[in-house]
Amino acid sequence: MRPMSKLLMSAAAVMMLAAPAFAEEMKCDVPDQTTWMSQDDLTAMYVEQGYDVKNIKIDEGCYEIYGLDANGERVEIYVDPVTGEPVDAMSEEGSDS
Known part of the structure; x- marks a missing residue:
């Protein structure tokens, strides 16, 4: 196995x-x-x-908001149900924000 492949496999395992x-x-x-x-x-x-x-759903005690951000990208935002503050969010690319 090449060194780069080992590195990628290790990184995937950690993730x-x-x-x-x-x-x-x-x-x-x-x-x-x-x-x-x-x-x-x-x-x-x-x-x-x-x-x-x-759309808004309830998941793991959080509200889960599905929609589009100001740039038109799909987002999935988990928010605190009392304050409405984001707990976690993911964009269409699947990256956390």
């Missing part, structure tokens, strides 16, 4: 092992849904910031 740790960070620990923002308020908040919100 696969780290993925569960990153996923763990995305959980929102807000069990009481009475304190959550409404989906309408959350949509309005992100529209004001230039997003085109297509």
